[in-house]
Amino acid sequence: MTSNIFSAAKDTVKRPAYDRDKLTVRMCHIGFGAFHRAHQAVYTDQLIGMGKTDWAYREIELMGPTALLDGLAERGYLYTVVENGAEAQDARIVGSVIDHRHMANAGPEGIIAAISEDAIELVSITVTEKGYTLAANGGLDFENPMVKADLANPQAPKTVVGTLVAGLARRKAEGKKPFTILSCDNLPSNGHMTRRAVLDFARAVDAELAAWIEGEARFPSTMVDRIVPAMTEESHQVLATCAGYADPAGIVCEPFRQWVIEDDFVSGRPDWNLAGATFTKDVLPYENMKLRMLNGSHSFLAYLGYLGGYKTIADTMGDAAYKKAAHDLMVKEQAPTLEAPEGVDLGDYADALIGRYCNPNIRHRTWQIAMDGSQKLPQRALESIVYHLKAGTPYPRLALLVAGWMIYVSGTDLEGQPIDVRDPLADKLKVLASGDSAESIVSGLMQKSGVFPDELAKSAPLQAALIEAYQALREKGVKAAVASLA
Ligand code: NAI
Ligand code: CS2
Numbered sequence: 001m002t003s004n005i006f007s008a009a010k011d012t013v014k015r016p017a018y019d020r021d022k023l024t025v026r027m028c029h030i031g032f033g034a035f036h037r038a039h040q041a042v043y044t045d046q047l048i049g050m051g052k053t054d055w056a057y058r059e060i061e062l063m064g065p066t067a068l069l070d071g072l073a074e075r076g077y078l079y080t081v082v083e084n085g086a087e088a089q090d091a092r093i094v095g096s097v098i099d100h101r102h103m104a105n106a107g108p109e110g111i112i113a114a115i116s117e118d119a120i121e122l123v124s125i126t127v128t129e130k131g132y133t134l135a136a137n138g139g140l141d142f143e144n145p146m147v148k149a150d151l152a153n154p155q156a157p158k159t160v161v162g163t164l165v166a167g168l169a170r171r172k173a174e175g176k177k178p179f180t181i182l183s184c185d186n187l188p189s190n191g192h193m194t195r196r197a198v199l200d201f202a203r204a205v206d207a208e209l210a211a212w213i214e215g216e217a218r219f220p221s222t223m224v225d226r227i228v229p230a231m232t233e234e235s236h237q238v239l240a241t242c243a244g245y246a247d248p249a250g251i252v253c254e255p256f257r258q259w260v261i262e263d264d265f266v267s268g269r270p271d272w273n274l275a276g277a278t279f280t281k282d283v284l285p286y287e288n289m290k291l292r293m294l295n296g297s298h299s300f301l302a303y304l305g306y307l308g309g310y311k312t313i314a315d316t317m318g319d320a321a322y323k324k325a326a327h328d329l330m331v332k333e334q335a336p337t338l339e340a341p342e343g344v345d346l347g348d349y350a351d352a353l354i355g356r357y358c359n360p361n362i363r364h365r366t367w368q369i370a371m372d373g374s375q376k377l378p379q380r381a382l383e384s385i386v387y388h389l390k391a392g393t394p395y396p397r398l399a400l401l402v403a404g405w406m407i408y409v410s411g412t413d414l415e416g417q418p419i420d421v422r423d424p425l426a427d428k429l430k431v432l433a434s435g436d437s438a439e440s441i442v443s444g445l446m447q448k449s450g451v452f453p454d455e456l457a458k459s460a461p462l463q464a465a466l467i468e469a470y471q472a473l474r475e476k477g478v479k480a481a482v483a484s485l486a
Contacts, residue, residue: 006078006093010244013080016095018048023056025099026268028115028179030160031126032059032069037094038081038228038253040124040184044096046275053270055121058099060111062127062163069100072249079249082242084361090255091243108156108166115167115179121268123164124182125194126224129375130424131160132187132197136450140200147201154205161194165201168217169209178217180265184224186295188287188379191221191262220262223286225294227356228253229364238361254362260286285341292334293346294353296380297326300397301357302369303404307413308478312365317358321483327354328485329397337387371422373405374429374451382456389461396469397485403469404478406445409433414478425449438474442466 009015027044029036040057047053061069072079077097083090101114115123125131135141140161142148150162157163168178181198183190198219202210228251229235235252243250259277273279280286298313304325305316316322330350340346356362381398388395407414410433411421423429432444446466447457456462472481 005075005245005247008245009093010091010242012091013243014090014092016045016049016078016093018051018095020056020095020098023048023054023096023098024119025058025117026055026119027122027124028058028060028120029124029126030060030062030163031128031131032061032072032100033126033128034228034230034251034253035224035226036124036126036184037079037249038251039224039226039257039259040126041094041096042081042092042257043259043272043275043277044270045092045094047270047272048096050274052274055270056096056098058101058114058120059097060101060103060114062103062111062158062160066102066104068249069102072097073100075247075249080239080243080247080251082239082250082252083255084238084242084252084359085255086359086361088255089242089361091239103158108158108163111163112157112166112170115163116170116174116176118176120179121266122180122182123167124184125160126184127160128372129185129187130372132183132185132193133159133161134193134197136453138193138196140197142200142204151201151204161197161201164194164198165205165209165213168198168202168213169206172209172212178213178266180218180220180267180269182220182222182261184222186224186291186376186379188291188383189221189284190287191219191264191283195219216266218264218266220264221283221287222262223258223260223283223290225258225290226253226256227362227364229362230368232363234363252362254356254359256356285339289338289341289344289346289349291379292338292384293330293349295376296334296384296398296401297330297353297357298369299373299376299380299405300329300401301326302366303373303401303408304478304482306366306370306419307404307407307473308482310366312363313357313369314360314362314364316366317354319479319482321479321486323354323358325397325400325482325485326357327351329401333388333395333397334384336391336393337384367420370408372424373409374423374425374449377402377405377451378453382452385462386453386455389456389459395465399465399469400473400481400485403442403466403473406433406441406466406470407473409445410441414474425451438467438470442470
């Protein structure tokens, strides 16, 4: 049944002009969050509209409330995406989702059955960095209580990795080929990381299954990009005004989107390139570029912007010192660590990112980007610091970013106001960040948080640089410290 909310749609709202009854569930997607709705599902919607595929999504949620997906089902699985540019808006109703399962209703068996059906070729994932249950060394975190519970009862998994392994085990037992697993999260070498975690889990339950996955399954890496802030009352209002109706599953995002995919699938796949994606043999240069330039500067603006009293990325861009520091961070401290993808000029890439950040119609909260820093800092800042320490080159902006994070995770800002820190390691970080001297805080976080790779945890030069940056933030104030980077 399709709810009638769409009957109020303004004429300008684009709708699926294809017969959705002719679509087949060939892909399951785990994580019906804001990003998937505005990215993979949009590429697929466009491709279906071009008559180039009949593959559609079954959405899978392993956690959280059921209301979003239940409501979506009641509305015939249709939802709205508003591209909110600096100058123009564009609204479309997306039709590429046609089914769902929620763990709370289907249970582990229902989820395993849903991903192991004959027709399923692909399982894609957007479950945030922490959803991969990785240890600091990159393999599966065998100490994670949820991983332990899944390993003790692999037939009834609750984690993403446990679920993927159970689905693959079912396919093997039924004599089917495996599905392709397509990670679309902001992790470095996301396909490789997912493969490693899945194989670690599989080896712990069944060596023969692990060997089969190793030989037969495919885990292409991807670089994914589109700024899609969490929805707020304000953005729901923007959507309602633009589209003509309120849509609880609707999304407001920037117009830009990019998807670079390693072309390594078990069998078929939609030709997403026809809708603007890029298939390539080597995604790594794109991933590193995006993670260090975009996400690295995002984290810089998130911690130092939040502590400086700025609510959104667009607000930080109104401060010339922040804008310059973010650009300099990209060009002077991140670009030198990168091998640019073919045909890409990293200076132009940085300019374009600053342009995207300046979009006043995208209210991307610094607080949102500051979440889960323990999972983000390594690929966004620490790997680049490793480069600079080896090269003997300066990295004052990266140091200020990390020092800003060290103050942020204490849970108290420089005015003494509490910060709502969201991070799987929040409790541990708070204790380490609340020491009585800059020296003890910096060395405690470097050595005991589990966030810093071994080669950095005991680095005396890094410790000295972070203490200096930390003291500059506390003594001069955040805005002055950012301004002094010039
Ligand atoms: P969101 O908060 O809207 O959705 C997160 C999704 O992950 C939800 O479906 C949630 O149920 C699921 N999830 C979270 N933790 C999980 C766990 N432990 N196990 C299983 N499922 C879990 O976040 P959003 O905006 O969709 O972003 C998700 C990820 O997508 C990001 O962390 C990032 O890696 C990637 N991404 C996001 C972009 C954005 O601008 N929002 C852009 C590029 C990539
Ligand atoms: C952001 C990203 O929340 C964050 O950590 O840096 O989600 C960012 O918006 C996307 O990667 C843009 O593609």
